[in-house]
Amino acid sequence: MTTLQAPTTGAAALACARRGWHVFPLRPGDKRPALRNDWEGRATTDPARIRRCWNHAPYNVGIACGPSGLVVVDLDMPKRRETPPPEWNMPGVNEGADVLAVLSERHGEPFPLDTFTVITRRGGTHLYFTPPPGAELRNTSGRHTTGVGWLIDTRACGGYVVAPGSFVDLPDGAGPYRIVNDVPPAPLPAWLARLLTAPRPAPSLGANSVAGTVADLPAYVQAALKGEAARVADAVTGGRNHALNKAAYNLGRLTGAGVLDHETAATVLFEAAAVHFGPTRADVTPAEARATIRSALAAGARNPRTITRGNLA
Structure with a gap:
């Protein structure tokens, strides 16, 4: 061939x-x-x-x-x-x-x-x-x-x-x-x-277990969660792991800054990645998603973002 x-x-x-x-x-x-x-x-x-x-x-x-x-x-x-x-x-x-x-x-x-x-x-x-x-x-x-x-x-x-x-x-x-x-x-x-x-519904911000937590977060952090969830959910074949890695790193910087807890970030990212779960090489497996989220969140946390008072309004 x-x-x-x-x-x-x-x-x-x-x-x-x-x-x-x-x-x-x-x-x-x-x-x-x-x-x-x-x-x-x-x-x-x-x-x-x-x-x-x-x-x-x-x-x-x-x-x-x-x-x-x-x-x-x-x-x-x-x-x-x-x-x-x-x-x-x-x-x-x-x-x-x-x-x-x-x-x-x-x-x-x-x-x-x-x-x-x-x-x-x-x-x-x-x-x-x-x-x-x-x-x-x-x-x-x-x-x-x-x-x-x-x-x-x-x-x-x-x-x-x-x-x-x-x-x-x-x-x-x-x-x-x-x-x-x-x-x-x-x-x-x-x-x-x-x-x-046309404006469409924002991506889900994780499972019901974190919905209340997300609603209580500052508007800036909620916007970051929505944006990174959209990045992951809308990624195309060949760029899905890269998108998940980048999104997890960005949210990891917020966890390192102390404005977002690790569990909420991980749950939102995993829910967004779930749209790509499937049985083929072109898809993403739950185990791969968890591994990428874990390592990239940790990497981002080691480089925390500087948060100003205006960000938290």
């Missing part, structure tokens, strides 16, 4: 670059970045750089959505034994495409089919769009309350997608990413743009 994959994915990377899309290497046969850090900043359209990189190894191809001027709507398939949440438990709703069809109908709009479209290795769909002028859309997760609907993820600034021409082989499914509608990306439908820019 390696011998056949190398020229195919290299050609796929160059094809993306010709469209003006910034690419970077993913691990061969995988969805995770091959770069250790700053994959978004290092993504490129330079053919010479791309040839050098893909001549080195049979990397899969990632498209950095932000620099590429893309918003990609990912209509996912349910994982094994996954059932819909109560609000989407209705006849005919079995996958992300069904959810988008319901949302389209509710808004009195057609299903947005006329755009660049890719079928993913598990039978899901990537719909490529261009963002509204001046908008800076971020990522959303369909398995979290900040998403637009069950099994609908969106990738924009700070996110990436696996490019067509890649082949992913993971325990939950193997297969290629294939173009099925090779047209220029259409502008993001206005009704979808409104959903993605």
Whole structure:
């Protein structure tokens, strides 16, 4: 497979670059970045750089959505034994495409089919769009309350997608990413743009056992908890552990300053990470999350944040 994959994915990377899309290497046969850090900043359209990189190894191809001027709507398939949440438990709703069809109908709009479209290795769909002028859309997760609907993820600034021409082989499914509608990306439908820019519920601040504690904290600390929980919950594949580590370090600095207790910080972070728990290498396990939270909170506590009176208002 390696011998056949190398020229195919290299050609796929160059094809993306010709469209003006910034690419970077993913691990061969995988969805995770091959770069250790700053994959978004290092993504490129330079053919010479791309040839050098893909001549080195049979990397899969990632498209950095932000620099590429893309918003990609990912209509996912349910994982094994996954059932819909109560609000989407209705006849005919079995996958992300069904959810988008319901949302389209509710808004009195057609299903947005006329755009660049890719079928993913598990039978899901990537719909490529261009963002509204001046908008800076971020990522959303369909398995979290900040998403637009069950099994609908969106990738924009700070996110990436696996490019067509890649082949992913993971325990939950193997297969290629294939173009099925090779047209220029259409502008993001206005009704979808409104959903993605409308205020949405803040991420959960942990289990019921800490809810009262959070409510009693200073406004500055509550805002920090909400922001770091959102960072973790909205992280994309390949950046989830990094996001959890950064969030735990930042909250650890508050525990070191004495304005946030360790148990509350750890519980909020674990609840935010739980949206990514799953059985595959692309997911996060509870044990991994606990280990990252424990070490990063401790590291942050060793570098406590200086808290001024204004912060605590």
